[in-house]
Amino acid sequence: MLRNEGDRLTRVVVCSPKIEYFRVDDLKLHNITELSDPAKAIEQHDKLKSTMSEFGCQVIDIPELSNHPNSVFTMDTALCTPQGYIKLRMGLKTREGEEEWMAQHLETLGEPYAGCIEPPGTVEGGDVILAGSVAFVGCSRRTNREGVRQISDLLKRMGYEVRVTTVPEPYLHIGGAMSMIGPERVLCCKGVFPDDFFNGFEKIEVSGDTFISGNVINLGENEVIADIRNKEAIEKLEQANFTIHALDLSEFVKGTGGPSCLIMPVERK
Ligand SMILES: NC(=[NH2+])NCCC[C@H](N)C(=O)O
Numbered sequence: 435m436l437r438n439e440g441d442r443l444t445r446v447v448v449c450s451p452k453i454e455y456f457r458v459d460d461l462k463l464h465n466i467t468e469l470s471d472p473a474k475a476i477e478q479h480d481k482l483k484s485t486m487s488e489f490g491c492q493v494i495d496i497p498e499l500s501n502h503p504n505s506v507f508t509m510d511t512a513l514c515t516p517q518g519y520i521k522l523r524m525g526l527k528t529r530e531g532e533e534e535w536m537a538q539h540l541e542t543l544g545e546p547y548a549g550c551i552e553p554p555g556t557v558e559g560g561d562v563i564l565a566g567s568v569a570f571v572g573c574s575r576r577t578n579r580e581g582v583r584q585i586s587d588l589l590k591r592m593g594y595e596v597r598v599t600t601v602p603e604p605y606l607h608i609g610g611a612m613s614m615i616g617p618e619r620v621l622c623c624k625g626v627f628p629d630d631f632f633n634g635f636e637k638i639e640v641s642g643d644t645f646i647s648g649n650v651i652n653l654g655e656n657e658v659i660a661d662i663r664n665k666e667a668i669e670k671l672e673q674a675n676f677t678i679h680a681l682d683l684s685e686f687v688k689g690t691g692g693p694s695c696l697i698m699p700v701e702r703k
Pocket residue numbers: 464465466504507509510526529559560606607609610689690691692694695
């Protein structure tokens with residue numbers, strides 16, 4: 435059950451890189467810029483998992499989907515809501531199949547099914563951020579207009595006010611440019627969002643010079659996980675009295691992912 439990405443993280447699904455993430459035939463087709471170093475990637479991912487466990491979050495680690503190097507980026511494949519999970523539909527051809535794989539794992543975990551995105555709609559998890567009574571949705575290279583229409587319908591039926599914006603380059607998803615950092619607080623990149631987009635929320639703004647400048651994992655209680663290179667966000671959050679777990683996630687930046695792309699939050703309280 436997840437109502438607000440700003441709440442405390444209590445249960446998460448991750449997928450440790452073992453074989454598939456290091457076995458990429460065509461980097462471009464998988465939107466991966468560079469092959470990562472296996473030993474480093476495994477160590478970095480272990481640190482991510484232990485940071486979440488030590489915070490008190492249950493971490494469920496599922497095996498990679500074969501021939502799907504991007505399956506380590508579990509964020510994108512489903513959306514957990516107050517009524518159960520929504521099976522999404524990937525916008526990148528080489529990721530097709532990850533939706534069904536994740537749906538099966540969520541079923542095993544006892545998550546109720548709450549709907550799905552049908553063709554020709556595409557929606558990736560990085561483009562939907564639940565924030566209590568509001569849902570922030572990005573229309574992007576990965577989430578098309580029809581996908582936005584379908585996900586908006588599903589979320590409105592659950593009582594969400596849906597706010598949609600177009601995600602500009604260099605961001606892949608809305609989640610590269612914003613993260614919830616508390617129930618009514620967001621970290622966001624300047625110049626990306628309409629002026630009234632975050633009405634009712636308190637903003638901490640960063641200039642946003644990379645595709646993941648606005649991307650952190652909200653653990654809850656003013657604690658976040660950030661990539662060590664995300665200096666401006668770290669500095670601003672420190673000034674706001676946050677505790678930052680600055681992790682080196684270089685091997686996943688090579689795969690064009692930020693910290694939150696590596697987790698599928700199933701429950702927040
Ligand atoms: N939510 C995210 N930003 N996920 C990053 C996904 C990266 C992956 N290479 C892709 O292009 O699909």
